Amino acid sequence: MPLHGFVSDSAVWNTYYVFDTGKHYLINAASGKGKTTLLSIIYGFRSDYSGSIILNNKPNSTNSYNDWALIRQNKLSMMFQDLRLFPTLTALENIILKNNLTNHYSEEIIIQMAEQLDVVNLLQRRCETLSLGQQQRIALIRCMCQPFDWLLLDEPFSHLDMGNANKCMELVTTECRKRNAGLILTSLGEYIQEGFDQKIDI
């Protein structure tokens, strides 16, 4: 299902742009170009724009609160730049809270993903005690705990070294393939540049 967007300046903004179902997009841009804004608009928590975002042939602006809840449970999964973890909950509780909405994965699979990203020993720690890099990996695992058609990742590896970033990218690719889902990943132009169908500069 294509994601259409009328947005300003450059390749995406102020033009008609279609994100094709199942394809992986990399958005490269310097700070302040509107990467986060674009993802926020697609994810429906900003409405201060003109134009329209059409998901599944339905303009985003027509969605009710309940529609948005359903979309965020089943269609779109987003990793926020500021991660939006709950600092007083443990890492595992943060993940389970999201997973409980759809019961998408069992706890074993969650632990497997944590092992894959080297954070399994952090699961019982409160998020406020984790470093940013550790928190990024926990937030990434949380993103996977639901069905989705599109995975939106906003600078997901900004605090990770090359090795960890590669492990994360591997998980992202596998999880998207499983669902035949599309990916939009924003980056400041760092190391992860491979494995995308299309690169967009805005």
Place this chain on the structure above:
Amino acid sequence: MLNKLLFLDRGKLQLSIVVGGTLLGLLLLLIPLQLFLDFRELLTQKTDLLNPQYMVLNKEVTIMGMVGDKKQGFSKTEIEKLKTQQSVEEIAPFTANNFYSFGILEFSKDVPSFQTDLFLESVPDKFLDNLPGNWQWQTGKDVSIILPTDFINLYNYSFAATHGLPQVSKSVVKMAPFKIVVDSLGNKLEFKAHIVGFSDRINTIIVPLQFLEYGNKSFSKPDNTETKPGKLIVKSNDPTNASLTNYISHCGYETNQELLRNARLAGILRVVASALSILGMLIVILSATGFFQFAQLVLNRKSYEVKTLLQLGFYPKTIWKYYFKIFSIILSSVLVLSFIVIYIFKPWFAEYAANFGFELNEGVSGVTLISGIVVVLIYLFATMANLWREVLRS
């Protein structure tokens, strides 16, 4: 997990303060309401045998009366004139005993028995309310008697207290065997009797009219000529009617003052109660504002959590329901606490009021309980309506 996220992890003090404040507000509304209901019941007492719309009229005592002039009393024309006054519905004379009688009251060995000359009076039954079923008298039956409450008060608070005798309650007096002895030309005839009730409004001993008519016919002192009634009972749809009270004082009649005092007291009570209820309302609004602000504070403090949960795909309804549960629990606890306080307070207050001679019911009335529930429901409704808006705004 929502519990950990959405409710106060700190701020237990704030929760206690808000519970205390809401409880106080609720109590300040409910306690005056309960007391108002109690005192109103006391003033419009259904337990009294004489309905407040009846009043008793007699002529002022004059020197002529003191020397035994039998012409004292109401003449037929005077009664007819009274009947034409505003708000007067019915008039009947008091019938008094024309024979010599005395009464004997025996409690038990510990309390001395009383023996006293009796004056007995009667009015037609329709002027008496709340009569017991066996009021009517016929030969061979016990004579029912209504005593003025003052009699028992005199005994309890003056006589018994100063003579070191036990006090007696109304119910004990009702159980005590009582005898009326009639002395007819030297022959003493005994009638069994019992006290069936008390009245604050009639200052005389009332017996069934049938008994007095029988007695007057059978045992009248031979020298007795017909006398004019000294007392009248008047049924009025408004005993405080100005034109009627003016006429009464103009003619030099006296009325039972208890009634007018009660009417005045009822008026004062109404004014005080409406002032209190306005005050109570203000306090309730104040405490509602406090609660409202508390709910708002909880949500503001948790705005990151609420917003994030919505962004993760939680339904606004889920979050709202969670808060609904929390605030319902808090408010019902406050409600239960306030009921407990009132149930403890009420018997204590009744006991305190008894020292002043007010016999208050010890229970808590349904009106009070329902008012408490209604007020709490309004709190909850206002708070939750606001929270719904706030959740959606997140």
